[in-house]
Amino acid sequence: MPDDPAAVHVACAVNATCLLRLWLLTTAAEHSQFLQVVPSADPTCAGDKTWTFTYTDCANQTYTYVVTYTIDPPVVDMPDDPAAVHVACAVNATLPTPPVVTDNCGRTLSVSAGVPSADPTCAGDKTWTFTYTDCANQTYTYVVTYTIDPPVVDMPDDPAAVHVACAVNATLPTPPVVTDNCGRTLSVSAGVPSADPTCAGDKTWTFTYTDCANQTYTYVVTYTIDPPVVDMPDDPAAVHVACAVNATLPTPPVVTDNCGRTLSVLQVCLVLTRHVPVTRPGHSLIRTALIRHILT
Numbered sequence: 305m306p307d308d309p310a311a312v313h314v315a316c317a318v319n320a321t322c323l324l325r326l327w328l329l330t331t332a333a334e335h336s337q338f339l340q341v342v343p344s345a346d347p348t349c350a351g352d353k354t355w356t357f358t359y360t361d362c363a364n365q366t367y368t369y370v371v372t373y374t375i376d377p378p379v380v381d382m383p384d385d386p387a388a389v390h391v392a393c394a395v396n397a398t399l400p401t402p403p404v405v406t407d408n409c410g411r412t413l414s415v416s417a418g419v420p421s422a423d424p425t426c427a428g429d430k431t432w433t434f435t436y437t438d439c440a441n442q443t444y445t446y447v448v449t450y451t452i453d454p455p456v457v458d459m460p461d462d463p464a465a466v467h468v469a470c471a472v473n474a475t476l477p478t479p480p481v482v483t484d485n486c487g488r489t490l491s492v493s494a495g496v497p498s499a500d501p502t503c504a505g506d507k508t509w510t511f512t513y514t515d516c517a518n519q520t521y522t523y524v525v526t527y528t529i530d531p532p533v534v535d536m537p538d539d540p541a542a543v544h545v546a547c548a549v550n551a552t553l554p555t556p557p558v559v560t561d562n563c564g565r566t567l568s569v570l571q572v573c574l575v576l577t578r579h580v581p582v583t584r585p586g587h588s589l590i591r592t593a594l595i596r597h598i599l600t
Contacts, residue, residue, distance in 0.1 A: 305359070305367045305368075305369060306369065308369060308370045308371070308372070309371060309372075310372075311352065311372040311373065311374045312371075312372070312373050312374070313373075313374045313376055314373050314374070314375055314376070315375070315376055315379070315408055315409060316375060316408070316409035316410075317346040317347065317353055317373075317375050317409070318409070319373070319375075340357070340358040340360075341355060341356070341357050341358075342355070342356045342358070343355050343356075344356070346375075347375055348439060349375075349377070349378065349438075349439030349440045350374075350375050350376060350377040350378070350439075350440055351374070351375055352372050352373065352374050352375070353372075353373045353375060354370050354371065354372050354373070355370070355371040355373075356368055356369070356370050356371075357369040357370070357371075377440045377442070378407035378408060378409060378411065378438045378439055378440055378442075379407060379408040380405065380407045380408070380413065380436070380438050380442070380444055381408075382405060382436070382444045382446065383403055383405065383446065385446060385447045385448070385449070386448060386449075387449075388429065388449040388450065388451045389448075389449070389450050389451070390450075390451050390453055391450050391451070391452055391453070392452070392453055392456070392485055392486065393452065393485070393486035393487075394423040394424065394430055394452050394486070395486070396450070396452075397420075397423075397430040397432075397450035397452065399418050399420075399432060400418065400432055400448045402415050402418065402434040402446055402448075403446070405436050405444075405446075407438055407439070411438070411439055413436040413437060413438050413444070414436065414437045415434050415435070415436050415437075415446075416434060416435040416436075416437075417434075418432040418433065418434050418448075419432065419433045419434075419435075420432050421433075423452075424452055425516060426452075426454070426455065426515075426516035426517050427451075427452050427453060427454040427455070427516075427517055428451070428452055429449055429450065429451050429452070430449075430450045430452060431447050431448065431449050431450070432447070432448045432450075433445055433446070433447050434446045434447075434448075454517045454519075455484035455485060455486060455488065455515045455516055455517055455519075456484060456485040457482065457484050457485070457490065457513075457515050457519070457521060458485075459482060459513070459521045459523065460480055460482065460523065462523060462524045462525070462526070463525060463526075464526075465506065465526040465527065465528045466525075466526070466527050466528070467527075467528045467530055468527050468528070468529055468530070469529070469530055469533070469562055469563060470529060470562065470563035470564075471500040471501065471507055471527075471529050471563070472563070473527070473529075474497075474500075474507040474509075474527035474529065476495050476497070476509060477495065477509055477525045479492050479495065479511040479523055479525075480523070482513050482521075482523075484515055484516070488515075488516055490513040490514060490515050490521070491513065491514050492511050492512070492513050492514075492523075493511060493512040493513075493514075494511075495509040495510065495511050495525075496509065496510045496511075496512075497509050498510075500529075501529055503529075503531070503532065504529050504530060504531040504532070505528070505529055506526055506527065506528050506529070507526075507527045507529060508524050508525065508526050508527070509524070509525045509527075510522055510523070510524050511523045511524075511525075532561035532562060532563060532565065533561060533562040534559065534561045534562070534567065535562075536559060537557055537559065556569050
C-alpha cells in the first residue's frame with residue numbers, strides 16, 4: 305500500500321473533497337479490489353477531516369489509505385468602524401444595529417449586545433462596542449461612535465425696563481430658568497446690581513448663566529427710577545407784625561420727595577420797601593431796606 309499522503313491545508317471543510325477517489329477506484333478495479341470510502345465528520349471549525357479508503361484483496365485482507373485535510377482557522381475581514389455620527393444630545397446616541405459578519409467560509413460570527421460607554425457630561429463622544437466571536441473563539445470588536453455636539457442655548461430676551469418711583473423699589477428680581485437644547489438647566493449666578501442713580505435713571509440687575517460647556521450668557525433686568533415727585537406744603541398765611549424789624553427770618557419746613565429724600569433749600573432774597581411820608585407838601589421819601597438771607 306502507498307503511504308498515506310501528507311495532510312493538505314484547505315480554508316474550509318467544503319474544500320476537503322475526495323480528490324483521490326477516481327484514482328483509487330481505478331487502481332482498485334485494475335487489481336480487482338473492493339474499495340470502501342468513509343469520510344470523517346467535518347470539524348466544527350478548524351482541524352482535520354479525513355477520507356479513509358479500505359481496500360480488500362482477493363483473500364479478503366483489508367488495507368486502509370487515509371487522506372487528511374487540515375482545515376485552517378477562519379479568516380475574518382471585519383468591516384471598518386464607521387465615521388462618528390454627530391447628534392445634539394446624548395439621548396440621541398441610541399443603540400445601533402451591528403452589521404452581519406461572516407468568515408471566509410461563510411459562517412456567521414456571533415455578536416454580543418452593544419456595550420455603551422458613559423455619557424459625556426456635556427459634549428464629546430459616546431460609543432457602542434460590539435464584540436464578534438468566530439468559530440475558533442477569536443474575538444473582534446466593532447465600535448460605533450456618536451459625537452455629542454456642544455449645547456445650544458436660546459437665551460430669553462432681556463425684559464423691558466420697569467418704571468419704579470424710587471431706587472429702593474428696584475429690588476432683586478427672580479431670574480428665569482434657562483435650559484439648553486437637551487433640557488439641561490443652566491446654572492445662574494446671584495444678581496449683580498449696578499449703582500443706584502443719584503436721582504432718576506436706570507438701575508440694573510445682571511445675572512450670568514453658565515452652560516455645561518462653561519459658555520456664559522447674561523440676562524439683564526432694568527429698572528427705570530422716575531424723576532422725584534415733590535408735594536410742597538402750602539405757603540403759610542401772612543403773619544401780621546407791627547414793625548419790619550419783627551419780620552424776622554423764619555425757619556423753613558423740611559421738605560422731602562416721594563422717596564424720602566430731603567430737598568435742599570436755595571438762597572432766598574427778600575426786598576422790603578417802605579414808603580415814609582415827609583413834611584414837605586406834594587413829596588414823599590421812599591426808604592428801601594434790602595435784606596438777604598441764605599436759608600439752609
